[in-house]
Structure formats: C-alpha cells, structure tokens
Amino acid sequence: MKNNRVAVIAAGGSGSRMGASLPKQYIKIGGEPIIIHTLRQFTACEFDRILVLTPIDYVKYTTELLKEYKISGATVISGGKTRNDTILKAIDFLREQGELDESTILLTHDSVRPFVTKRIIEENLEVCASLGPCTTAIPATDTIVMGGAQVEEIFDRSKMQQVQTPQTFKALRFEEIYNSLTQEQKELATDCTRLFTLAGEKVYTVLGDVANIKLTYQSDIAFAEGYVKWQRGKTESDK
Amino acid sequence: MKNNRVAVIAAGGSGSRMGASLPKQYIKIGGEPIIIHTLRQFTACEFDRILVLTPIDYVKYTTELLKEYKISGATVISGGKTRNDTILKAIDFLREQGELDESTILLTHDSVRPFVTKRIIEENLEVCASLGPCTTAIPATDTIVMGGAQVEEIFDRSKMQQVQTPQTFKALRFEEIYNSLTQEQKELATDCTRLFTLAGEKVYTVLGDVANIKLTYQSDIAFAEGYVKWQRGKTESDK
Numbered sequence: 104m105k106n107n108r109v110a111v112i113a114a115g116g117s118g119s120r121m122g123a124s125l126p127k128q129y130i131k132i133g134g135e136p137i138i139i140h141t142l143r144q145f146t147a148c149e150f151d152r153i154l155v156l157t158p159i160d161y162v163k164y165t166t167e168l169l170k171e172y173k174i175s176g177a178t179v180i181s182g183g184k185t186r187n188d189t190i191l192k193a194i195d196f197l198r199e200q201g202e203l204d205e206s207t208i209l210l211t212h213d214s215v216r217p218f219v220t221k222r223i224i225e226e227n228l229e230v231c232a233s234l235g236p237c238t239t240a241i242p243a244t245d246t247i248v249m250g251g252a253q254v255e256e257i258f259d260r261s262k263m264q265q266v267q268t269p270q271t272f273k274a275l276r277f278e279e280i281y282n283s284l285t286q287e288q289k290e291l292a293t294d295c296t297r298l299f300t301l302a303g304e305k306v307y308t309v310l311g312d313v314a315n316i317k318l319t320y321q322s323d324i325a326f327a328e329g330y331v332k333w334q335r336g337k338t339e340s341d342k
Numbered sequence: 343m344k345n346n347r348v349a350v351i352a353a354g355g356s357g358s359r360m361g362a363s364l365p366k367q368y369i370k371i372g373g374e375p376i377i378i379h380t381l382r383q384f385t386a387c388e389f390d391r392i393l394v395l396t397p398i399d400y401v402k403y404t405t406e407l408l409k410e411y412k413i414s415g416a417t418v419i420s421g422g423k424t425r426n427d428t429i430l431k432a433i434d435f436l437r438e439q440g441e442l443d444e445s446t447i448l449l450t451h452d453s454v455r456p457f458v459t460k461r462i463i464e465e466n467l468e469v470c471a472s473l474g475p476c477t478t479a480i481p482a483t484d485t486i487v488m489g490g491a492q493v494e495e496i497f498d499r500s501k502m503q504q505v506q507t508p509q510t511f512k513a514l515r516f517e518e519i520y521n522s523l524t525q526e527q528k529e530l531a532t533d534c535t536r537l538f539t540l541a542g543e544k545v546y547t548v549l550g551d552v553a554n555i556k557l558t559y560q561s562d563i564a565f566a567e568g569y570v571k572w573q574r575g576k577t578e579s580d581k
Contacts, residue, residue: 266485329568
C-alpha cells in the first residue's frame, strides 16, 4: 500500500523575537515572503496533501498570498498554540476529510526554514516509510557545552548533532503517544523527536544542510538575503 | 598592575572545505577580505599587541594585505599545524620580544569569524582578568542530540550552549597546562575550553552573538554577503 504523504508546514510564529509587526514567515527575502520560498520546495515534491497552519488571524491573508505567488495545491488552516497542538489540528483536519489511515505519514516543517531541499524532504519520507520516525539533523558545527555562566560539561563534538526540520512520523502513532503522556510529559515533548523517544521508540536521523537554518533574528534575514542572491546567481550560471 | 593584552588571530585555515584555491580567510565579502573585516574589530579595541598567525606561505601576502587595507598595529607571523601549536607559537614570539609575563592575557579568535563585536571582545578581557579563563558561547539555537544514524540522547536545550570564539586565558597558564598533558590528552584538547577543563579549572562563558558564525562553507560566504550589506545599510541609516 502506498503511504499517504502529508506535509505539515507550521507557520504559527508571531515574530516577536524579530521585533517585526508582521509574523516573520511573511517577511520578504529576495522579493518573496519566506513562507513562499518554503512552499516552493514542497510543491516540487510528491505530497497527497500540503497543509499550512497559521495563526487564525492569518488564514485568509496566507491563502491570498499563495494565490498571489501562484502556489497551488496547499491548504491553509488555523494551527494551535504549541507545535504539538498544531500537529493535532492537522490530524483532525485529515480525519474530517477522510484522508487519515494507518499509512498516513506527516512530514512536519518550520515555515521559517526556507532553504530546506527536495533531497532532504524525500529522504525524510523514505526513512520514515522504511525505518520509522525521523528527524533532520546536521553534525554540530560548533563545540557544544552544557552550563550557564560556567561551563559544566564539554561534549565530544563528533557525536553531537543539531536538530533541524523536517521531522517525519506516522500520524496515528503520534496521536496515540501524545494522548498517553502525562501533562508534565506533554510540556517536555515540545519536539517530535523527544515525544517518540519518551515512548521508547527509535528516532532516525536524516542529514540536513548547514543552510537549512531557522530564520529567527533580524541578522538571519540579512544572511538569508545574501543566500537567496547567491542561489539565483548559481542557477543562472547553470543554465 | 595592568594586564598585558594580546589578541591572537588564528588564520591557519587552508580553505579545503570551501573548495576554494585561496584559504577562506582571504575570500572577499562586501569587497574586503574576511580577515580584514575581522581585524577591524580588533584594531577598534585596546590591545598591547595584535598577532595574526597564518600558514608560512601566507605571511608576506597577509602583511601586504594589511598594508593595502590600512590595518595598522597588527603583526603577522607563521602559525602551527594545530590551534594549540599556533597559540604556543604566539607565546614564543611574545617571550622573544620580552612581552610575556604573569599578567599576559591571550584573547584567541578565528580569523573567519568576522562578525565578532567590540562588546564581545571587551567582555572576554574583563571576565578573564576578573574571574579566569573564558569562552564565548550562545544558547543553543537548535535542539541538540547525541547520536549517529539514530538519536541516542536528547538534551535539555535550555542548558546547552554553542561555543564560539574569542576564548581568553592567561598565556603562561596555558603553556603550563599544555606541557603537563599526555600526548593523548593533547590530541583531545583541541579547544582551549577543554584544555583548561582537563586541568580542573573553571571556564566562564561570555555571551556571544548569533551572527558571530564561523565562515566554513560556500553557503556561509553567501550568508555573510547579505549580512555585510545589511550592516552597512544600518550604519548609513544611523547617521
């Protein structure tokens, strides 16, 4: 049986860390909103459904934006307060539409990681279908330490990885685990990786990309402008 | 007694990870070599000596570059094979010049982290003088996990930090610890933080900056172009 593949683009950010009035997923880089860059990577892949989950006040705005930038095949609905609430909302929507079964794979992604690649998305889908829940990660680029004002522990960098998205898993298994957690565990399991680990399941890794950063700060937007320009120059010279 | 403050700019990289023929510290961003951007941050601070340590074949080239970009007050000498060898070479040079004593503080920095700020440099010098050896670090921006193809352990992100440079310490104490290590320990202590920790010393942290990244990959250079452009625009609008 072919897996039912659903992309869940979490676009619930309010942009407060950027000091912007518009949520950061709508800030333009290279002339296009960040969320549009992100969605172009997904419409280039084979999904049965692409869901975009935004704050309720931005559902209409986002739908119009998709139309303006000619992104077809994505549905905008309202998300929840936390990442997990948003995933549960996506699952509820699929259930209502009669599109949810044991085979349904959710590939969840941050809307503000526009430099995800088709290769990363496809490897997530393959690893999830053949092995189990997976997360995108890259070998740590910096030395990682634990501590506050003082260093308490230094880790062997060769074993450390920085987690990115996508994170990919079976929808019904996610719901089952989530419902079995205590309130305290639910608050801890803010990351899908942690949620599956809490249930004792193995989580696999898919190699991400150093450029697949989460655009969080104003400086990230500046970095991203340079990257978009470089990518476009590269595409031109490949022609 | 006033501490003797020495900046040690490690510029030994060969650039192989970038696939560039020129070592990456010499690649231009915003029209100027990366190492020049870096040095401008240091000449803006109060140092008794600024040492730039490059591969032996690049000493003359770098000296001429500094002249071309009107960077005065920095001395270029040849570095060693490893970061620690380079620091020892800097210490030997200071000893020869009669500039080394118990008060000498070395502030070591990667030449390919051009977005270090005056604030970060000055805090390093203050923390080292008042508390002890310190490293620049930022709260982890991504979830950190340990593992390879499978996730083995997930850490509490709020306690994790990503190490940057500068790293700052007393020169003679560094030498003393290094000489006391076994060959195996020397190979492990590639990071000054780890070296001091191995000797049982406390290492303090100074808050870095998300933009203080190490330019390692071609995509980092593209990011940096955007950042330089944004910084310049900001400076213009501040006038």
